[in-house]
């Protein structure tokens with residue numbers, strides 16, 4: 001049994017901690033039972049902190065210290081199939097190395113939670129914030145949520161298990177934040193009394209997941225070959241179906257969280273001053289959080305600008321975006337902190353957002369951006385300049401003319417040109 | 419050690435754990451071994467089977483031959499997924515469940531070797547059994563690093579250029595409590611080995627030579643004969659290492675004596691995969707057998 005201190009059971013504490021520690025604390029407070037992990041910068045301090053918790057007796061869990069990330073996810077498939085709440089954290093190359101098993105998890109409908117301290121993809125080696133790791137595996141059947149503050153990282157872990165383990169969802173869950181900018185910076189994080197967390201997030205059913213539980217008393221065979229005319233297609237559809245339907249559960253869980261802990265996470269997307277805006281920037285992650293400052297600056301000058309922060313990209317906030325398109329907005333910028341080489345814009349999310357434009361009858365101009373790659377600084381001043389470019393587009397129908405504008409997308413800070 | 423007559427007495431009334439409905443080829447030794455392994459382990463067992471024939475012969479959905487939980491697993495993940503199952507049971511306080519990884523040679527000796535090495539280094543409390551049909555049979559008989567030299571496979575149409583990797587020795591070097599080798603065609607031996615392994619705490623590894631009629635190209639009626647010849651020619655050595663102590667099976671002990679061993683040709687000539695070998699190649703394989711027998715004899 002873990003020895004959770006009496007004070008932790010009953011009292012809220014505020015601790016100054018890194019984003020990575022917020023992730024580890026989230027796992028501890030969710031009372032995960034099985035952890036498997038493999039170190040990679042910038043995720044390492046998550047797995048170190050978890051080792052402290054487990055070896056120090058503060059967390060009653062098995063920690064399988066495997067020899068690779070493929071084995072991490074395979075091991076969690078095994079532990080989750082016994083009904084144990086299972087957790088890991090990774091980053092960049094490690095996430096890519098897991099890819100086969102990521103599909104294994106979602107197709108086995110296992111509610112595993114993984115936090116990602118996102119980093120650039122090698123070569124050349126790059127360990128700083130960029131989301132191409134998570135974005136390149138965005139279609140593997142995991143819920144994908146960005147956490148843009150330290151508090152949100154911690155809170156999201158608690159909510160993620162509640163969502164993932166919901167009978168109507170039963171899908172794995174990624175919580176994503178930026179390497180170093182979030183993983184290694186420190187901020188105060190409020191940790192609610194464990195008693196209240198336990199009430200919000202009860203343990204998984206003792207009999208294991210209803211669809212798949214490795215119990216010799218009640219034997220199942222899982223994953224047998226299916227012929228093309230059998231139900232393979234139906235199983236695939238059900239993953240998509242549950243993903244779409246999870247939106248309701250996500251919203252409900254956010255409400256319940258607000259009721260329990262008085263912190264509000266708006267929903268699948270956050271609308272920041274978009275209601276009367278004619279120029280809106282759509283983005284995600286900590287850079288989107290920072291854009292609020294740029295919006296406030298421009299609002300002081302009377303510019304009607306807003307920020308639309310995507311908290312989730314799986315499931316995709318279709319309804320929220322279409323509602324935005326049907327507002328007064330005339331120009332939209334969409335900033336990706338990651339790449340999708342050769343796709344229509346070069347940025348994965350800008351392409352997806354644009355694919356929804358036809359669901360609105362309004363004529364909206366769009367300018368895609370790729371920014372912050374490999375940890376490249378994007379300052380508030382630069383974000384203000386982005387808004388100015390978008391205003392220029394609205395007022396004069398002028399697209400940027402400098403070398404950073406390539407193939408219809410602004411590659412912010414591009415030095416070489418084409 | 420259970421004798422055949424005792425086995426008949428104790429096992430014939432128990433429910434079968436590997437039932438009819440399997441889609442294995444006629445003469446498959448691998449299912450024979452699995453059937454007898456499960457008899458020894460009993461119903462409180464879960465099986466993790468990485469990609470291989472074992473993912474096909476278990477039955478096409480919704481049919482299944484297994485009466486114990488049986489999980490199809492990714493090719494490289496046999497040992498790592500089992501580690502997680504063990505960890506899950508331990509975390510939840512569920513005791514006395516045998517966790518068995520049932521993997522082919524490809525899933526063990528090639529793509530799964532890293533996960534296997536990791537799992538046994540961590541002393542994971544499970545049994546890892548490799549049924550070795552000496553090639554990637556599920557995908558149509560390609561070579562693996564467990565395929566013997568001079569074997570013709572679809573990726574070595576003129577014969578493989580290098581000898582078989584000795585996985586049991588590699589595993590034994592990890593100094594785990596139990597390593598044993600056996601042939602799939604000897605149910606009594608399979609039963610005894612799995613019964614013994616089940617009693618031991620920690621990582622157990624069982625290497626099972628598993629004759630495969632379509633892959634080795636022999637008549638399905640000859641499966642047991644082939645398993646027997648592999649032992650009598652010294653091609654496959656029967657031994658175990660229990661808590662560091664090497665115990666050579668008495669059959670193999672006998673055949674370590676070159677005068678008592680059958681020439682390798684007796685084994686090779688029964689199999690299409692060794693068709694058209696010249697004398698030099700046969701001698702090459704004979705030398706390999708002799709060298710391995712001498713090495714084992716020196717360790718006694």
Ligand SMILES: Cc1ncc(C[n+]2csc(CCOP(=O)(O)OP(=O)(O)O)c2C)c(N)n1
Nearest residue numbers: 469470471493522523524525553554555556
């Ligand atoms: C990652 C991955 N690579 C390749 C395959 C294709 N594949 C499936 S089974 C198999 C061969 C299995 O060989 P072995 O482990 O010896 O088992 P056998 O089929 O001989 O019983 C291969 C190559 C796969 N399923 N997964």
Ligand code: SF4
Nearest residue numbers: 442443446471555630
């Ligand atoms: S190919 Fe060989 S190992 Fe596979 S099912 Fe057929 S006989 Fe058994």
Ligand SMILES: [Mg+2]
Nearest residue numbers: 522523551553
């Ligand atoms: Mg094989």
